[in-house]
Amino acid sequence: MDPQASGGDGKSRKRKSVSPARNESSSSSQSSRNSFFKTHDREYVNSRDAPPGPSRPPQNNAPPQNGSSANSAAPGQRPNPPSNTNFEKYKSLSDITYPFMTDFSEYERCGKIGQGTFGEVFKAKCKKTNRTVALKKILMENEKEGFPITALREIKILYAFDNENVVKLLDICSSKASNFNRYKSTFYLVFEFCEHDLAGLLSNKAVKFKEGETKKLMQQLLNGLFYIHTGKVLHRDMKTSNILINRDGILKIADFGLARAFSHLGTKEKPNRFTNRVVTLWYRPPELLLGERNYTPAIDIWGAGCIMCELWTRSPILQGQNEQHQLQLIGTFCGSITPEVYPDIVNLEPAKHLSLPQNIKRDVKKSLEKHIKDPLALDLLDKIFVVDPSKRLDADGALNHDYFWEDPMPQDLAPKMRSLTQSNFEFTASASRQTQQANAPAHPPHPHPAPGNRAPVHNLNHGRPDAGVKGFFADRVF
Amino acid sequence: MEASSTSGSDNGQARSVMLPQPTESHLVSRSIILFIQESGMMLEAKELTVAMATLLFHTYANAHDVVGIDLEESTEPSNASAAKEETKTRGLPNDQMVAAACLLLAGKMEENHFNIRKLINVAYKTHHKEELRDINEYYSLRGDLLALELWLLRIIGFRSNFAHPHKYLVCYLKAVKDWLPPDTFARHPLVTLSWCLMRDAYLSEMVVREKPEHIAVAVLVCSLRLCKVVVPEESRSDRHWTKGLCADLASAQLDNIVNALMDIYS
Numbered sequence: 001m002d003p004q005a006s007g008g009d010g011k012s013r014k015r016k017s018v019s020p021a022r023n024e025s026s027s028s029s030q031s032s033r034n035s036f037f038k039t040h041d042r043e044y045v046n047s048r049d050a051p052p053g054p055s056r057p058p059q060n061n062a063p064p065q066n067g068s069s070a071n072s073a074a075p076g077q078r079p080n081p082p083s084n085t086n087f088e089k090y091k092s093l094s095d096i097t098y099p100f101m102t103d104f105s106e107y108e109r110c111g112k113i114g115q116g117t118f119g120e121v122f123k124a125k126c127k128k129t130n131r132t133v134a135l136k137k138i139l140m141e142n143e144k145e146g147f148p149i150t151a152l153r154e155i156k157i158l159y160a161f162d163n164e165n166v167v168k169l170l171d172i173c174s175s176k177a178s179n180f181n182r183y184k185s186t187f188y189l190v191f192e193f194c195e196h197d198l199a200g201l202l203s204n205k206a207v208k209f210k211e212g213e214t215k216k217l218m219q220q221l222l223n224g225l226f227y228i229h230t231g232k233v234l235h236r237d238m239k240t241s242n243i244l245i246n247r248d249g250i251l252k253i254a255d256f257g258l259a260r261a262f263s264h265l266g267t268k269e270k271p272n273r274f275t276n277r278v279v280t281l282w283y284r285p286p287e288l289l290l291g292e293r294n295y296t297p298a299i300d301i302w303g304a305g306c307i308m309c310e311l312w313t314r315s316p317i318l319q320g321q322n323e324q325h326q327l328q329l330i331g332t333f334c335g336s337i338t339p340e341v342y343p344d345i346v347n348l349e350p351a352k353h354l355s356l357p358q359n360i361k362r363d364v365k366k367s368l369e370k371h372i373k374d375p376l377a378l379d380l381l382d383k384i385f386v387v388d389p390s391k392r393l394d395a396d397g398a399l400n401h402d403y404f405w406e407d408p409m410p411q412d413l414a415p416k417m418r419s420l421t422q423s424n425f426e427f428t429a430s431a432s433r434q435t436q437q438a439n440a441p442a443h444p445p446h447p448h449p450a451p452g453n454r455a456p457v458h459n460l461n462h463g464r465p466d467a468g469v470k471g472f473f474a475d476r477v478f
Numbered sequence: 479m480e481a482s483s484t485s486g487s488d489n490g491q492a493r494s495v496m497l498p499q500p501t502e503s504h505l506v507s508r509s510i511i512l513f514i515q516e517s518g519m520m521l522e523a524k525e526l527t528v529a530m531a532t533l534l535f536h537t538y539a540n541a542h543d544v545v546g547i548d549l550e551e552s553t554e555p556s557n558a559s560a561a562k563e564e565t566k567t568r569g570l571p572n573d574q575m576v577a578a579a580c581l582l583l584a585g586k587m588e589e590n591h592f593n594i595r596k597l598i599n600v601a602y603k604t605h606h607k608e609e610l611r612d613i614n615e616y617y618s619l620r621g622d623l624l625a626l627e628l629w630l631l632r633i634i635g636f637r638s639n640f641a642h643p644h645k646y647l648v649c650y651l652k653a654v655k656d657w658l659p660p661d662t663f664a665r666h667p668l669v670t671l672s673w674c675l676m677r678d679a680y681l682s683e684m685v686v687r688e689k690p691e692h693i694a695v696a697v698l699v700c701s702l703r704l705c706k707v708v709v710p711e712e713s714r715s716d717r718h719w720t721k722g723l724c725a726d727l728a729s730a731q732l733d734n735i736v737n738a739l740m741d742i743y744s
Binding site for chain 1: 541582583586587589591594623624625627628629631632633634635636
């Protein structure tokens, strides 16, 4: 009982030091909060007096390389003088220990494995448990609204999820706030580490999947999607670089940076109004391109279909250069998009301003025949690449398709994955390719890898401002 | 400071058995919670958003003791008096700033996003009863708010899932409605009363201590008692009727929560 009682005492005492309601009674408590937040005028003067330039650290936005350096830098140095705010007042907050937050210094960074406008991903090792993890940095550079809501969504969703085929969020850690980062700490999401991503594996010509292994990949992908959709979440960014595979051959859907929960499927009376500026262009389904905002989990299934084709073709099948071009590609692939095949199109305002290809007969199977021989796989894809989202197979329907229940049956991927000695990531694959091309072994990875035979960067970015242009695709299919 | 940091590691257990706060801080957090609720109302926030913001604030207030931030350390006596004069007209006190940050965060967590400019204006108006006019002050408040949000996230640490008792209450009300004689709900304002009690329950920091389903049962029991409605149950049964709603709630604990609820009005 004793420690609790003392805890209670400490509580009342310490609460006193910040509570405003008794500022009439206690002048000392008033002064304490004055000095913490209310000293703007004095600070303004200070910041004007401070010599600009020389004492400024070179990269004031960059997070400290490790937590300890941030800590040691604080006392002697003059705070970095910004234009209108003095961050010295946050100093008292930077020296506290946060019992519920893992500090960034507990992890040892090994190397970068991903890059995009969403942030950076690092491979790291936990010093305590010796476990290898992946750290995803939450980018906060241009956030006028504070902590990004997408990151909060990702955290909320991933903490609630627990499935073999969905990447696990282990922890969140933050770097110390110091005058190096203007007293804004950087947050990192700590994920379980997976050795490969699908884009990296497919770009590695040495990796060849057997029929059964392809089935296992698709089965796991759809299984993950089924779990996500049953949990009433839309992933909204299906693509090969977001599909991770570990060395036990377990596929995991990752990157919920664009995901969001939905409480109900939109109806005529109460439609959802989500943003349709989601999903990387090449994986974007026709309803999004036509401006639908009341979309359903079917958008992820379209992406899964694109990924499935890629398992054979090894490069994205529909590489449009802009939204209009993407729609044309879909038109030539699945036939003309008309009110007959997609009745809801008449309600979509943006669709009226688009010129869609007319009089093209639908023959998905024939256009894929060249790459895919398995008739059941073709049949499944035919049912996935349906323009009308309400007639598209859902994850459950796809899992029940004969494709997964006929010989050759899905086959464990672990032996193949264990045989790979090197990690295959899209980021490292393109970086190493670039190094080869540049013929400069010590060349550091370029922040925006732009290898040759690929759609131009600005076009790709079109329609997805917050998505990184990553990718390494040697050739086109259509 | 040291004592508090050592107790920090096993805080989860320590906090759950902690005695109710002394009256003084009880009053303090009440005024802040009322501030949050009033600002939330002016922002036209959803009920759950305001509830989340108050939950966040209570969590902050509890964690605050463990973390042991003593802002008095940063006091510099020389300019205390000068700053003191300013605060009467400028800015917001610490706790109100934290409360605004709680609202900002809660809006994001509950998909009920506030415009940060609107939030600052509303918070300022709620506290000072007048509009915020100075643009420089707005920018400094905004800088503080954004910094505080990150700091709040680190203190709270993404630990709990923060389930709300509201949906439990709705289910329990529906169950009791079918249980009671048909016209009971028509004759007594049970639903409205429960909802008011629920909102007031957030004034007490027990909302972070107790399980949401337990709070919902307690609110229901209170409103039934206030309306003098008796739930028909078998007289010989040794199980209280609330066990049917929530099996793991001991009657002693139920009494505790009901008492805590009533303490709010004392």
